[in-house]
Amino acid sequence: MKKPRLRDYGLSKKDVERIEEAILRAKAKNERWKSLIVKYLTIAAGILCGILGFTLFMQMPSGSTRSDYISLPVRLLLSLSLGGYGFGMIGAVIIKGATLAIFWLFKNQLARLADTHLRAIDGFDELHAYKFHLSTYDQEVRLLKEEEERLRKSREEAERCRQEQKRRSRLLKEKKFWRAQDGYTFERNMAAIFRMFGHKVRRTSGSGDEGVDLFLDNDTIVQCKATKSQIPPAVVRDLYGTMKHFGSIRGIIISLGGFTPGCHQFIKGKNIELWDLDRLLEKTRGLSPNKRMIIDV
Numbered sequence: 001m002k003k004p005r006l007r008d009y010g011l012s013k014k015d016v017e018r019i020e021e022a023i024l025r026a027k028a029k030n031e032r033w034k035s036l037i038v039k040y041l042t043i044a045a046g047i048l049c050g051i052l053g054f055t056l057f058m059q060m061p062s063g064s065t066r067s068d069y070i071s072l073p074v075r076l077l078l079s080l081s082l083g084g085y086g087f088g089m090i091g092a093v094i095i096k097g098a099t100l101a102i103f104w105l106f107k108n109q110l111a112r113l114a115d116t117h118l119r120a121i122d123g124f125d126e127l128h129a130y131k132f133h134l135s136t137y138d139q140e141v142r143l144l145k146e147e148e149e150r151l152r153k154s155r156e157e158a159e160r161c162r163q164e165q166k167r168r169s170r171l172l173k174e175k176k177f178w179r180a181q182d183g184y185t186f187e188r189n190m191a192a193i194f195r196m197f198g199h200k201v202r203r204t205s206g207s208g209d210e211g212v213d214l215f216l217d218n219d220t221i222v223q224c225k226a227t228k229s230q231i232p233p234a235v236v237r238d239l240y241g242t243m244k245h246f247g248s249i250r251g252i253i254i255s256l257g258g259f260t261p262g263c264h265q266f267i268k269g270k271n272i273e274l275w276d277l278d279r280l281l282e283k284t285r286g287l288s289p290n291k292r293m294i295i296d297v
Contacts, residue, residue: 004133009126022121168289175277178256179228186226187213190254194222196287210242221248225255233262240270254280 006012011019118124171177181189191201191214202215214222223239225231236253243251253259254275263274275283 003137004130006130009130011123011126011130015123016127019121019123019127023118023124026118026121165288169287172284172287172289173281175281178277178280181226181256183224183226186256187224190214190222190224192289193284193287210245211238212242212246216252219248220250220252221246222252222254225253225257227255227257229257230260231255231257231263232260233266236263236266236272236274240266240272243272256280 006016178186187203191203194201194214194216199216199220200218204212204215211223212221213224216222221239221242223235225235231253236259239251239253242248249271251270251272252275253263253272256277258276259274267274
């Protein structure tokens with residue numbers, strides 16, 4: 001894209017100054033034409049109002065007496081007064097309406113007349129073409145800059161998202177990230193992880209669900225324990241009873257604090273999984289956290 005130059009149109013800076021001065025003179029000439037039109041309309045309106053006043057007050061009725069002729073100067077004075085008043089009030093309305101009507105009726109002719117005066121200027125067409133192409137060039141440059149800015153922001157946003165995803169993935173592998181979570185955050189993050197595994201997850205309201213935090217695929221119940229201490233066997237036995245209550249075929253307990261040896265003894269022969277923090281990290285290895293997870297805890 002090449003920026004238009006004056007010399008490409010056979011013009012110089014002096015030519016531009018000369019042409020612009022000539023344009024100002026041509027526009028002033030057009031304004032003088034408009035002023036003349038208003039002037040002649042003003043005169044016509046004044047004459048019309050004077051005739052109207054003379055007609056109204058100077059007509060003598062048939063059978064006029066001498067006293068009627070004596071009042072002739074008074075009638076003449078009133079005639080002139082009405083003419084002056086009409087010139088000031090009625091004439092103003094007539095002038096305004098007539099001027100607008102004439103300019104509207106002859107707007108094309110007036111525009112052609114003005115254009116003729118401008119095109120008669122030597123170099124006007126060249127300067128007009130230069131300004132048009134320069135304006136087009138400036139608009140294209142502006143649009144190009146806006147597109148470049150949009151792409152730059154898009155790249156920055158993509159890079160920011162990539163770095164954020166890397167940060168989230170890194171945190172997912174750190175034990176301190178999981179240990180810093182409270183019960184609500186841990187439960188929500190586990191729901192997001194099971195969804196990433198492809199499960200259909202339903203979180204419970206916390207009451208009337210026998211301590212169940214998540215239902216997976218309508219056949220598995222999950223309890224999430226964000227405790228620092230180990231889970232005793234009683235919790236696992238309660239989960240087993242809850243499985244029978246809901247008719248679930250599998251149960252999962254996830255405990256950040258781990259489990260006592262009695263828990264592992266109890267689940268033998270039962271479809272119950274115990275996930276401590278090490279197993280959780282093993283399960284989530286390679287996962288990329290989605291937006292459902294609460295990372296900043």
